[in-house]
Amino acid sequence: MKKVSGIILVTLLSTISFFSCKTEETANPAFDLAKAKTEIEAANQVTMDGFAKGDSVGIANTYLEDAKLMFTGMPAIVGRAGIQSVYSGFIKSGVSKIDIKTNQVWGSEDILAEDGSITIYVKDQVVGQEKFIVLWKKVDGKWKIMRDIANSDLAAQPSN
Template sequence: MRKSLNFIKSTIVSVTVTTLLLVLVSCNTSQKEKETTFDKIAAKEAIAKENKIFTDAFNKGDSIGAAMTYATDAKFMPSNQKAVSGRKNIQTTIAGYIKAGEINLSIKPVEVWGDEMMLTVEEEWSMTDKDGKEVDRGKALELWKMEDGKWKLFRDCFNSDLPCMPPPPSK
């Protein structure tokens, strides 16, 4: 009887250990497969394409087209201004930039981190006037998320590389 109980105990332990090992291996394998299936180069190219859509719209004075590159729950965080939430409010803010003067915007992704659902993108940008003279340049860190099968700006935070303007003289 004792040998029978020992046999049953050792069988249960063996089955349990084997099951745990199989679960651990399968979890590890699926994580590795997930990591290898995400293509950061393709993601960076997709972001560059969306940036082109944004800059083409912006440079043509189309604030609606530019705002459509943002997620519905996006936040736009320009330097020296309060953050703006939501696509409609972002569109209004972009329209203000467009109305401020004829400028040409260019954006270049530098580095991309993330996965198939959310990306962090480091970018460089520059603005030139109608004569091609650079009027501003800077950098950005943005979060992009997958929405309706496309990468959309989720958080947009940027600032200038140029020195701040001095305050107006006091009276």
């Protein structure tokens, strides 16, 4: 009987030891696209607030240092300093408000694409309506604009 009890005890201890050494795999939480869209909309609110306050630096800080801005009627601008200068020019020209509407966001936990529309105001008058595609990159837990391209919904003016 002692021999059987010893075998059972050794088997039991071996089993406990085996299962206690098993490491749990930590599953990465599933990427939450709806949450990411909310974060993108919050970042867009920073831009809208920047126009309301005349803060081109705050707007530019939503971009990566090496971001590229591609707007209709101008060459591509590379770098946050150049992008800040573009937004400063818009504000100095009288743009006092923009409304950004995110239509759709897709991508992964590192890079997202967003398409949407922008309404541009001088005082309370609508002076522009545009559509855009923005590529966002997550850096240090924050979404930053990597590429920004927009074009006007207004018909092109014929050249003389």
